[in-house]
Structure formats: C-alpha cells, structure tokens
Amino acid sequence: LRLLVRHQAELRTRHGIAWRVTGVASRRLDWIANSQGLDPAELLRGEFPRPAAGLNDVRAWLRAARADVLFEASSLNIENGQPAVEHIRAALELGAHAITANKGPVVFAYRELSQLVAERGRRFLFESTVMDGAPIFAMFRDLPLVEVNGFHGIFNSTTNVILSGMEQGLSFEQSLERAQQMGIAETDASYDIDGWDATVKVCALANVLMGAKLLPPQVAREGIRSITAAAVREARAAGQRYKLVCRARRGENQAHATVRPELLPLTDPMAQVEGASSLVCFETNFFPGLAITEHNPGLETTAYGLLADFVRALA
C-alpha cells in the first residue's frame, strides 16, 4: 500500500491506472470492505474500520469490496496451499485479477488456476513468490519458444547466513541467532534450515517453467543441520564453500529435483551468493545458461513484485 501511494501519480500518467482500496482482510482484522474506498493514510497508520457485518468468507468479502484485483499475502500452508488456493480461485471466479506472494497456490494449484485464468480472462501473477520480486516468471513469459530443461540456484537466506557465519568462526547456534537478529530467520527457523523454503520455491519454478507437477515431498531434500562448523571451516580453508543448492531437471514423466548442501569451488557463481542475495541459472534450448542474480534485496523488493504484477495485470 505504501508503494501504491508513493507511485500513485506515475501509475496514473505512465500506466493509466487509478486505484482505491476497497477491502482489507486478515486473521486479526477479519473481513473489512467498503466499495467506496478506505483511506490509505489511515490504513498505513494502522487505523482500520470495523469489519463489515455479515461478511464471513472470502467470496462475500470480494463481492462487498467489488474487487478488481486481489493481493493475496496469507502465510504458506505447506500441506496443501490452503486457504490461499481458495482465495485465488474465488478472486478469479468473481472476475478479479489475483496477485500473490504466497507460494502455496503456485505449488499446489498452478494448473487448475491457469485453467481458470484462461476461462475468465483474468490474470494470476506471483512474481514475489521466488527471489523477492526479481522478474523470473515475467522474463519467461516474454521468451517465446524457450523451453526450460533444468535450473539450479540458491534460494534461501537463512541457510546462507548460517553457513557464512560458521565460516567466520561462529557456531551453528550463534550463526542462527545472528540471522534472527538480521531479521532474516524466523523464530522457528526449521522451515529454512531443513530446506523446506528452498524446496517449495523449487516446486513453484518447476511447475510454472517446466510444466512439472512437483510437490514438496517429491523433492530429494536435505537441510544443513548435518553440516558442522568444523567441516565448513575446513572446506573454506581448501577454497570451497558449503551452500544449500537447489537443482531441478526435466524428466521423462516428472521433473527431478534436489535441495541439499553441496561443496562448491569459490569459482562457482553460486559460491558467491551471500546473505539475502539469491541466484538462479536456467538451462534452456536457446540459452545453455541464463542466470539471474539478485544482490541484497531491500525491504521493499518483495512489495515491488506485487506492485509490478498489479501493473502487468492491468496493462
């Protein structure tokens, strides 16, 4: 919302887009809707009107808000992607574009939602789900005739920071604490440390870019718990680095993917990915290796991904 407000004039003049916020919903706030528009300044100050009486599900809320676009940013359910899948489905069925930062709908329902998109003439966009809004999905939508045969990359910040910390002499626990202080790791960091975050991103990329039907349990996954600080420092002394590396490759019937610690030479571009930075390298029919690196994304980079999708949906 802060970006929408800040770029209001450019959105209007450059892209012909005028907007108002007609609904807000969260577990805490419940379903708030006003099709006349809510005051963005009040919302940004955390001042919310009361939830509308009688609204108790996403469809009623979207109808009351007369939504043209839904920004979906609920938290990931790694079992089945709900309730985000239902949120997106509802938006598309009710004639709204659906934009999400939640990987669940992409991992668990990409085909079904793409079908809905084709039927309803609305857009389902999700650039913020992988690499904080760096234009991965957008790039491939504009690369006609390109077939992605595989990819590899570094997608998880917490494990990056922990491994770098151990190289510098910290213990695993000290490194994790530092990642938490940096605001990169959650209080319960096991989702990152055990490779689930990276795994879910691999599934999202594989399902969209290689037409796979990959679910998280089908990825050969190994986190970084087994890597000792001693092993990390020994590797570093020998000119190598441990990284949590993701790999996927198109197979006969199904994509094959791995997420696991790998020992990389310093000359591997993946070895240079630090902190919140990330990298993905695609093998395609026309480009043997086409890589995108996102260095030090800022606080607003993920939000930018949602904003860019908003403009794309309305273009």
Place this chain on the structure above:
Amino acid sequence: LRLLVRHQAELRTRHGIAWRVTGVASRRLDWIANSQGLDPAELLRGEFPRPAAGLNDVRAWLRAARADVLFEASSLNIENGQPAVEHIRAALELGAHAITANKGPVVFAYRELSQLVAERGRRFLFESTVMDGAPIFAMFRDLPLVEVNGFHGIFNSTTNVILSGMEQGLSFEQSLERAQQMGIAETDASYDIDGWDATVKVCALANVLMGAKLLPPQVAREGIRSITAAAVREARAAGQRYKLVCRARRGENQAHATVRPELLPLTDPMAQVEGASSLVCFETNFFPGLAITEHNPGLETTAYGLLADFVRALA
C-alpha cells in the same frame, strides 16, 4: 531463417504467426524481392533469385517486398550508425516492424526512432544487440516503475579470451590467435581489443535504459593493449583477474561511462565471466543489484534474439 523454418509449426499454433520471406538484400546479393514469397529451402541452400530490376534503395525494396517486418543485420558503422538507421527509419515509415542486431541505430538514433514508433504504431526491437539475445531490454520493458541508475558488466568475448589465455601462460599474440581460431575474434580484432565493441554496447544500454544520449567518443575508453602477460599472471597469482569492465552511471545532465581493464578479486562475479559468456548488473531503485549472466551462448543465440523480437512485435 533456419529458426523460422524449424519453429514454423509452433509459431502458428502457439503465437498465431504465419510468415513468408518476401525479400532479401545484402551488399553481395543486391535487392531481391518477391511479394509472393521466396522459397526458404532454396535461400538456406544459398540459391538466390536475381535481384528485382529497378530496385535500388531500401524503400523501393521494402515496397516491392510488401514487408510487414524487417530484420536488419547490416554491419555496424561506429561513426553514425548508417545505413542501418535509414533502413530502420524506412521500415517504420512504410508500416513495417523493424528488428535489428545492429547496435548503430540504438546508439545513434534511439530517440528519433522511438518517436517514429510512437507515431506509426510499429515496433523497433533490438534484443540481439547486447548479450546475444539474452532478454535485457525485454526484461526492463516489463519492470514498471523501475529506474536504472547505473550498471556494470563484461560485454566483450575477445578480450575475455585473450586475458584468460595470458593467465594460462600464452602471450598476447598467441591468445589473440586462439580467440580467432575459436571464431570469437575477427581478423582485425582492434575493434574488440581497443574497447570499441564494449563501448558501443554501453552506449546502447545507457541510451535505452537510462534515457542517456551517450555516443562512443563520450565513454572513457581504454583497451587491453597496455596489459602485459606478466601483469596478468602476477595478478592471478595474487588471487585477482584483469577484465575489461564496463561501467555506466546516471549523471546530472549526462550518463558517465567507462570501459577499461580493472583488477578484480576472484570473488567478484565479473571475475568468473569466461570466453563468450557475459554479465550485466543493474543498480535500480527497487533492486540494489539485479544481474543477468549469459553462460556460453550457442551459435543460434543471437538469431534467437531476432526470432524472439519477431514474436514480440507481432504479439
């Protein structure tokens, strides 16, 4: 043409595009046109019909061919971009989309041609001019509200190969010979060695992505002739590499750009760019560093850039 033929069915079914070749022109072949269509198989075998009588300029040729799209691939004129600028101008004025692999029109006439594009409702696309068809320009067209403040990168293969060869113990001349044997360097490689090729690419990127009006003589340019094999090997032994690095930055009134050998630590992603690979990293308002690396582009990668622009123009 080979790619157009190979992907004929997909172009039709996926993109709704049918095509025929109605003209071919080169210094050697002169102006060949047949609005009924030329036989692609014959053209690919090098069998060309006689040039059409009475055709003696690009406009007459485009009219005789009834061109909807022009692929412009004449060689670069580093003084003023001609005759390619006139080829593109003619195409746009006669109602054809113009697609080029020639940096001249982008460097010398981007603003003027963009104005024509706006007036005539045709497209002027040039993805193959920088990094062999990797989607640089396409990516930024689809990054709304992004402002490029600067960029840096490695754009020239010949200097890459020469510097790597000297690291491995070859002399400058031996390295150059190897680059020529690899088909990377021209017989007269001074255009590469003295930094002109990289300079022209910097101007193309700056003019399109930062709205600059940068001409090659305005770039602070230094080639690699002054770098001795001894200096290269000494640097390598100390964990550093010489690379011909390009940098550009938005200025008050004009962009500032440099092309010169720089000593990079091995941990710099630019230090890992070898052979025909290339890298560009953009500093933007929303992405502190967004980099594209193209590893080992194949023979068809530049041609793919033209093909992709063809689909984009007709989409």
